[in-house]
Amino acid sequence: GENVEQHPSTLSVQEGDSAVIKCTYSDSASNYFPWYKQELGKRPQLIIDIRSNVGEKKDQRIAVTLNKTAKHFSLHITETQPEDSAVYFCAASRPRGGSYIPTFGRGTSLIVHP
Amino acid sequence: EAQVTQNPRYLITVTGKKLTVTCSQNMNHEYMSWYRQDPGLGLRQIYYSMNVEVTDKGDVPEGYKVSRKEKRNFPLILESPSPNQTSLYFCASSTQGTGELFFGEGSRLTVL
Numbered sequence: 001g002e003n004v005e006q007h008p009s010t011l012s013v014q015e016g017d018s019a020v021i022k023c024t025y026s027d028s029a030s031n032y033f034p035w036y037k038q039e040l041g042k043r044p045q046l047i048i049d050i051r052s053n054v055g056e057k058k059d060q061r062i063a064v065t066l067n068k069t070a071k072h073f074s075l076h077i078t079e080t081q082p083e084d085s086a087v088y089f090c091a092a093s094r095p096r097g098g099s100y101i102p103t104f105g106r107g108t109s110l111i112v113h114p
Numbered sequence: 115e116a117q118v119t120q121n122p123r124y125l126i127t128v129t130g131k132k133l134t135v136t137c138s139q140n141m142n143h144e145y146m147s148w149y150r151q152d153p154g155l156g157l158r159q160i161y162y163s164m165n166v167e168v169t170d171k172g173d174v175p176e177g178y179k180v181s182r183k184e185k186r187n188f189p190l191i192l193e194s195p196s197p198n199q200t201s202l203y204f205c206a207s208s209t210q211g212t213g214e215l216f217f218g219e220g221s222r223l224t225v226l
Binding site: 036049 | 218
C-alpha cells in the first residue's frame with residue numbers, strides 16, 4: 001500500500017519567516033495531493049491541493065510543489081503569522097471508482113513565534 | 115449548512131461495552147471514511163465506503179465495524195472496546211471526482 005513520510009515533525013519559526021514541510025510517497029498511482037491544517041482542538045481542513053498534472057500551485061502566502069519523478073511534494077508558507085500555528089498533514093491519494101483514497105503523513109506541528 | 119456531524123463528541127466507557135459512533139453528512143457525498151488520530155501517528159484510516167452498501171478496510175480496521183445502509187450515514191461500531199482504542203476519531207466525506215475531505219468535529223473516546 002501507499003506510504004507517506006512527512007518531515008519535520010515539529011517546525012518552529014519566527015513571525016515573518018518562511019516555513020517548508022516536505023512529504024514523500026511510494027505509490028506511483030497516487031495523483032492527488034492535498035494539505036490539511038488542523039488548529040488546536042479543531043477538525044482538519046483543506047488549505048491547498050495539487051494534482052499530478054501540475055508542478056506548482058500558489059494561493060496567496062501558501063504554495064505547493066510536486067515532483068512526480070522523485071515522488072515528493074512540499075508545502076511552502078511565506079511571511080508566517082501566529083495564526084499559521086497548527087498541525088499540517090499532507091496526503092497522497094490514489095483514484096478508485098471515481099473517488100480518492102488518501103494516505104496521510106504523520107503531521108507537522110508548526111509554531112510561529114511572535 | 116453543509117456539514118458532517120458526529121455523535122457523541124466525548125465518551126468514556128469501559129472495556130467490552132459495545133458502542134456506536136454515528137456520522138451523518140448532508141452534502142450527498144458518495145465517499146465516507148473513518149480515521150483515528152493518535153499523537154505522533156497522524157490520521158490513520160479505519161474503514162471507508164465508496165457508496166451505499168460498499169465498504170472497505172483501511173489501514174487499522176481491527177476491532178471496528180461499519181455499515182453504509184444509507185448514503186448520508188456511516189456509523190462506526192466498536193463491538194468490544196479495549197483501552198488501545200482510546201483515541202480521537204474523525205469521520206470525513208467527499209464527493210466523487212474532487213478528493214477534498216470534509217471532516218466532522220471529532221469524537222474523543224476513552225476506554226477504561
